[in-house]
Amino acid sequence: MTAPVVELVGLSRSFPGTPPVHALRDADLLVQQGDYLAIVGPSGSGKSTLLHLLGLLDRPTSGVYALDGVDTASLDDRERAGMRAHRIGFVFQSFHLLASRTTAENVMLSEVYRKGPRKQRRARAVEALERVGLGHRIDAMPTTLSGGERQRVAVARALVGRPSLLLADEPTGNLDTATSEQILELFRELHDDGLTLAVITHDLEVADVAERRVQIRDGVLSELERSWR
Amino acid sequence: MRWTWPEPSELLRNPPPWLDRSTRRRNAVPAPGFRPADLVGEVTTALTARPARTMLTALGTILGVAALVATLGLAKTAGNQIVRQFDELEATRVVLSNAERQGRNETQLSAIPFDAEDRLTRLNGVEAAGTKTPVDVGGGLARSVPLIDPQGQNEFQIPVIAASPGLFDAVRATVRTGRFFDTGHDERSDAVAVLGPGAANRLGVERIDNLPAIFVGEEAFAVVGILDDVARETDLLNSIIIPNGLARDRFQLAGIDEVHVDVAVGAADLIGAQAPIALSPNEPGFVRARVPPSPRAVRSTVESEVNALFLVLGGLSLLVGAIGIANVTLVSVLERTGEIGLRRALGATRGHIAGQFLTESAALGLFAGVLGASLGILSVVGVSAARQWTPVLEPWLPFAAPVLGAIIGLVAGVYPAWKASSIEPITALRVGAG
Ligand SMILES: Nc1ncnc2c1ncn2[C@@H]1O[C@H](COP(=O)(O)OP(=O)(O)OP(=O)(O)O)[C@@H](O)[C@H]1O
Ligand SMILES: [Mg+2]
Numbered sequence: 001m002t003a004p005v006v007e008l009v010g011l012s013r014s015f016p017g018t019p020p021v022h023a024l025r026d027a028d029l030l031v032q033q034g035d036y037l038a039i040v041g042p043s044g045s046g047k048s049t050l051l052h053l054l055g056l057l058d059r060p061t062s063g064v065y066a067l068d069g070v071d072t073a074s075l076d077d078r079e080r081a082g083m084r085a086h087r088i089g090f091v092f093q094s095f096h097l098l099a100s101r102t103t104a105e106n107v108m109l110s111e112v113y114r115k116g117p118r119k120q121r122r123a124r125a126v127e128a129l130e131r132v133g134l135g136h137r138i139d140a141m142p143t144t145l146s147g148g149e150r151q152r153v154a155v156a157r158a159l160v161g162r163p164s165l166l167l168a169d170e171p172t173g174n175l176d177t178a179t180s181e182q183i184l185e186l187f188r189e190l191h192d193d194g195l196t197l198a199v200i201t202h203d204l205e206v207a208d209v210a211e212r213r214v215q216i217r218d219g220v221l222s223e224l225e226r227s228w229r
Numbered sequence: 230m231r232w233t234w235p236e237p238s239e240l241l242r243n244p245p246p247w248l249d250r251s252t253r254r255r256n257a258v259p260a261p262g263f264r265p266a267d268l269v270g271e272v273t274t275a276l277t278a279r280p281a282r283t284m285l286t287a288l289g290t291i292l293g294v295a296a297l298v299a300t301l302g303l304a305k306t307a308g309n310q311i312v313r314q315f316d317e318l319e320a321t322r323v324v325l326s327n328a329e330r331q332g333r334n335e336t337q338l339s340a341i342p343f344d345a346e347d348r349l350t351r352l353n354g355v356e357a358a359g360t361k362t363p364v365d366v367g368g369g370l371a372r373s374v375p376l377i378d379p380q381g382q383n384e385f386q387i388p389v390i391a392a393s394p395g396l397f398d399a400v401r402a403t404v405r406t407g408r409f410f411d412t413g414h415d416e417r418s419d420a421v422a423v424l425g426p427g428a429a430n431r432l433g434v435e436r437i438d439n440l441p442a443i444f445v446g447e448e449a450f451a452v453v454g455i456l457d458d459v460a461r462e463t464d465l466l467n468s469i470i471i472p473n474g475l476a477r478d479r480f481q482l483a484g485i486d487e488v489h490v491d492v493a494v495g496a497a498d499l500i501g502a503q504a505p506i507a508l509s510p511n512e513p514g515f516v517r518a519r520v521p522p523s524p525r526a527v528r529s530t531v532e533s534e535v536n537a538l539f540l541v542l543g544g545l546s547l548l549v550g551a552i553g554i555a556n557v558t559l560v561s562v563l564e565r566t567g568e569i570g571l572r573r574a575l576g577a578t579r580g581h582i583a584g585q586f587l588t589e590s591a592a593l594g595l596f597a598g599v600l601g602a603s604l605g606i607l608s609v610v611g612v613s614a615a616r617q618w619t620p621v622l623e624p625w626l627p628f629a630a631p632v633l634g635a636i637i638g639l640v641a642g643v644y645p646a647w648k649a650s651s652i653e654p655i656t657a658l659r660v661g662a663g
Contacts, residue, residue: 052655055574057573057574057654057655057658058653058654058655070258075258077578077579078260078261078578079258079260081261081573081576081577081578081581082258082259082260082261082576083258083259084261084573084574084575084576085259085261085262085575085576086259086576087259090574090575092658094567096567096568096570096571096658098568098571100274100278100279101274105274109572109575110575112263112264112267112271112575113261113262113263113572113575113576113577113581114259114261114262114576115260115261115262115263115264118264118266118267157575
């Protein structure tokens with residue numbers, strides 16, 4: 001029996017202030033290996049907060065979060081960084097590519113903190129770029145790429161480490177409909193390959209693609225429907 | 230058909246075996262890492278991405294290091310130059326005289342004994358020594374004819390100097406004709422004299438093979454030699470020089486005024502210290518020794534004078550350079566907030582981020598140090614070439630300068646690196662797109 005990729009039990013995150021902001025309240029969630037999860041909800045409802053917690057970029061105020069069967073509360077900063085390096089891939093709305101590096105170099109950056117062997121690092125980056133359909137733009141600078149191409153570079157960067165979980169926060173937020181479609185198609189293919197994805201969106205079309213939909217309203221998480229394939 | 234998972238609330242009450250909170254889990258947690266080769270690669274990429282900015286950031290430190298290296302190098306070169314041109318004649322000269330002292334009575338005029346020459350030539354490092362004392366001839370005029378000329382046309386006021394025979398060597402005198410007087414003349418109080426060329430000219434004495442005599446007042450002396458030149462104490466050239474013995478006998482010479490010593494190169498300080506004791510063992514303080522400024526002293530005065538000013542300037546520009554590096558690094562930390570967030574998301578620890586920025590500023594400082602040292606050395610060589618000096622440099626300087634630059638960069642990077650490492654990833658990721 002393999003552990004689920006994500007297991008949340010009563011997870012909460014509140015930000016101190018007057019009054020304190022309860023960005024996420026008492027969330028329970030189970031994400032299996034190979035799940036494709038869409039997280040929807042209005043602006044300010046706590047979607048990004050949840051994703052940061054899942055990605056170990058932030059710590060919950062209370063509750064249990066187990067990633068790949070490891071209780072993350074017991075991890076120190078260093079181990080959390082290790083988990084991020086090896087188990088999690090991030091895709092951001094604003095791409096976060098380094099402007100002075102080629103696409104291949106941007107992808108190779110994700111192996112730096114994994115102590116990935118330097119040998120064939122470029123070959124692995126090229127492979128990932130080919131996987132997202134950018135085999136022909138290996139040495140292009142990000143500034144010469146379209147938005148959709150940039151986001152695909154970011155996906156390749158997230159994929160190259162073969163993470164357990166791919167987290168995407170509004171990956172199509174900066175893209176037009178046609179380009180969004182390409183990214184969604186890419187996600188669908190990755191899902192078919194068995195990758196576990198959690199994608200934030202307020203685009204219902206995006207949500208339709210996913211097999212599971214989770215809604216957050218005012219920090220309260222609820223699953224909309226559950227369709228086992 | 231998939232296995233159905235229990236509801237989460239059930240899990241909380243009844244934790245499953247895979248919810249592993251024991252220490253065994255550590256085996257399952259992969260460690261992050263940052264290879265040194267990758268660190269170097271990241272730093273190089275960051276510094277070369279914007280070469281103009283990197284240059285400008287390093288400029289202050291480059292100039293500071295260059296100023297320091299040039300200052301130290303030029304001071305050393307100039308100091309060396311002065312030592313080389315230093316007058317050998319002056320450096321080997323020691324003069325002893327009676328110290329000024331209060332309550333000095335008439336009977337004890339001089340602390341320097343008449344056998345000063347003997348006492349000093351025994352010292353190691355003394356090449357020659359001789360006493361020199363002006364003689365009070367009671368207003369007696371000098372002439373070369375026995376008759377007293379009522380019109381006074383053949384009589385001259387010529388200074389008479391009492392000397393011990395060693396004085397001629399001590400002042401490096403050469404003889405034109407005849408010889409110097411010797412210890413025999415001195416001991417026997419023989420009435421002999423040696424004339425300086427000026428004195429000989431006035432007295433009309435040109436040769437000594439005809440045994441000329443001169444008169445000072447009532448006293449008659451046989452001229453045994455005429456000087457050609459002296460290297461020191463040029464007043465001897467216009468004087469009548471007689472032995473101490475004669476001066477004591479005829480003119481009641483009571484004591485010695487000065488002893489001139491020619492010393493070996495480098496022995497001046499030593500003789501300056503030993504001679505007063507040799508001359509006046511009981512009261513060495515009564516004898517004053519004049520020694521040439523030693524080469525070492527010359528060098529260090531020049532160096533410290535030149536250095537003091539420029540080292541302060543160099544230090545100031547280094548401080549400005551360090552502030553420049555700190556400032557630009559801090560700005561770049563703010564600019565690269567998004568990148569910092571990305572790196573944290575990719576698995577960088579706070580330490581990795583701090584290490585990268587520290588290494589960047591240290592590398593910048595090292596680069597500035599190398600460039601500054603090169604510029605400094607070039608300017609030393611340039612100035613030396615223009616002045617036709619031999620450039621001299623401390624051998625450690627070209628190595629110390631880059632180290633200094635790296636340390637400055639490191640220190641300047643501490644605050645920005647700390648700042649970079651304390652940015653929370655979720656804050657960082659909200660900023661900046663790319
Ligand atoms: N660092 C913080 N300090 C205080 N409040 C915060 C912080 N981060 C988020 N919040 C608050 O938490 C709530 C949830 O924010 P979150 O970013 O998760 O929303 P979201 O669902 O991602 O919204 P959007 O769709 O606009 O991105 C918001 O009310 C927000 O103001
Ligand atoms: Mg958000």
